[in-house]
Amino acid sequence: MTASHSSRSTALLTDHYELTMLASALRDGSAGRPCVFEVFARRLPDGRRYGVVGGIGRLLDAVREFRFTDAELEQLDRTGVVDERTLAWLANYRFSGDIDGYPEGELYFPGSPVLTVRASFAEGVLLETLTLSILNHDSAVASAAARMVTAANGRPMIEMGSRRAHEEAAIASARAAYLAGFTATSNLEAGRRYGIPTMGTSAHAFTLLHESEAAAFRSQVEALGPQTTLLVDTYDITEGIRTAVRVAGTELGAVRIDSGDLGVLARQARQQLDELGARNTRIVVSGDLDEYSIAALRAEPVDAYGVGTSVVTGSGAPTAGMVYKLVEVAGRPVAKRSSHKESRGGEKAALRRHKETGTAIEEVVYAAAGPQPALGEHDRPLRIPLVRAGQQVDEVPTLEQSRERLRAALVSVPWEGLKLSKGEPAIPVVFE
Template identity: 65%
Template sequence: MSAVTQSSPSDLPSSALLTDHYELTMLQAALAAGTAQRRSVFELFGRRLPEGRRYGVVAGVGRALDLVERFRFDDAVLGFLDEARVVDEQTLAWLADYEFTGDVWGYAEGETYFPYSPLLVVEASFAEAVVLETLLLSVYNHDSAIASAASRMTWAAQGRPCIEMGSRRTHEEAAVAAARAAYVAGFDTTSNLAAGRRHGIPTAGTSAHSFTLLHDTEADAFRAQVDSLGRGTTLLVDTYDVAEAVRLGVEVAGPGLGAVRLDSGDLGVLAHQVRAQLDALGAGETRIVVTSDLDEHAIAALAAAPVDGYGVGTQLVTGSGHPTSGFVYKLVAREDDAGTMVPVAKKSKDKGSVGGRKFALRRRGPDGTAQAEVVGIGAAPADDGDDRSLLVPLVRDGEVVGREPLADARARHLASRDELPLPARQLSKGQPAIETIHLDA
């Protein structure tokens, strides 16, 4: 297991083409019409939680800030846009000098959210803000979906450690982002080394079935692993016969064997059998780690089994059935010809939005338990001690001010989740754990 200093955003290439073509065609038309510099407010939010979920988790904030900081149109990017005739010369000239100079407020990373929570409030000219739409949505939709699933899994695990190991089940870059989001939501380690390097997440891993199959006997494989990695290693014991492998593992490593891993079969039954066998062999401190396509429901079902840790892959990196969060990025206010900010909103059926720049509060009862998400237009009411403000500054005058260590986001998530009422813990499908109350201006 190891952790290293994360990479700087300046080490990475421009993020300006991580967007949709229509962002730049809107920009071109607005520049021609003279409306591109109108002051605007965009908000990123979800109209509903993924079906059946009781709460969501905000993740990707730090990644998004890094990408906004790298959102520059360098010569290579401008050359592509010119050659592909994406935009005209006037727009190319504007993009060459692009730099976000506005303000961004948002929910801090790790915070829980509910329908219509204004997770991001972007205040800038229309031109500066509109081109960030796809970039922000792609990060928030993915990372929050993974973190929301991971949160349910770590809650179901009841304090037992969870290992993220889904890299082989998703796109290579999505795997790194998923490892980061899972760590925010309580996972302890990741198998992904790129996530360890970029984000400072502790990494862990031992061996697969191929390592056992490489050797002439299972005992030879175990000896090779223990000789190389030490007696505290984790041995995979279900390549052939589980009981025989457990016996061999303790014989090779002694009672100080760190752990055994079960990757198939009825994990609950096997865990009880293996625990009894380990205890009988004098390996009472040897831990049992289980894997095999686990999700939050499978983890919860193993609560009474003598399991010491969970390795989760496919279900985690696919959001446990909800691979996206359904967020949108909408213009909610803009400057009129007189220079006054006016609310605007989409009114189409089933996809409406609420105009006006929002505030957001978490209303809590006398015991500190969350009771409602309060979203309103205009200035937030005076703090009465029960309403916790949710929007924090992330970017001020184009400068990132909201960057923080992942450890802070991780701690925030645990505190925010613990603040929720008991129904939030239920894994069955249901309504959001708290209601969203809309206040008029």
């Protein structure tokens, strides 16, 4: 699924109680019971009309690396987390079950069976924390990023939030943002691991390093060529633009504005650039942007956006709120009844119905073991096989294919479902 990079065991990226449940189940003989676990969200974050499935590719990589090597077993033994019997069982752990799920880039709604894990209780329960950690983070970022891409209305988007996140979360965020339609990332490790285009030129520190703004611009142009992007708001923007064109010429690639009233400044910059003869010089804006501020800039002469904090933190919703629940034991549906935390028993599948025009009208969730609802000409099943007998299937979509899936899925959403205003989920979920 990904470019080669140094791997390590993911087995301890889990919670203590997963292993104590395993130890107890091994002791009472229930560990081998065939089970079905499902991942779903009970609700969308406040104000959201849809969610985007992200992280499936990363999860499959992590499941493959879920191995208890000597180092992990020694840690568990030294800290007394589990007994000798459980340690011996973990030493031979290899996930051998099946996984189905919504492909990356698919939309999900409250109750959508995003992921289904079929395995023994022992094998399946150990993947709970890892699965939720990856899917909750990546889906939150992808969902926020998709709203920003829609707000940008076709203009390029650059993810540049690495310094606002944990170093590994930054890489995952760059991948999720790219999945959602961002054009590039500033994170070089994300470029190496996932083949995402990377971009970047200079920060204010580079301008401050030099004795004058002109000297800084001259150095950058000499190193990167006149098509580079010059940061013009270190001092006075009007003077910065004038200096940038004087140094780089009228074929300057772009100017970037990182502060102030971006709409007003973009209009002023466009007028000034045109008057200076730099009519093809693009205007890039950045600085605490989110989907709302991007939408507010839609009518302004902005050519590209750089987004940092809001995208890597899910723009106020840093988790997708997904849960991993046991729904079937040895063919018997089971369900949690706790108030406000209910689940529906039994393995489920789903399909999405569409009008002839391609607009989605509802998502139908039904018992996987029962008869499948009639599939209309424009309807499509949502789950695909991901893992069979512990091995990833060959047909898992690539990151590029998942980008295209999301683009098509968003086109199918009713127009009102793409609004940034609060409202009901864009597509209702019907349970049969």
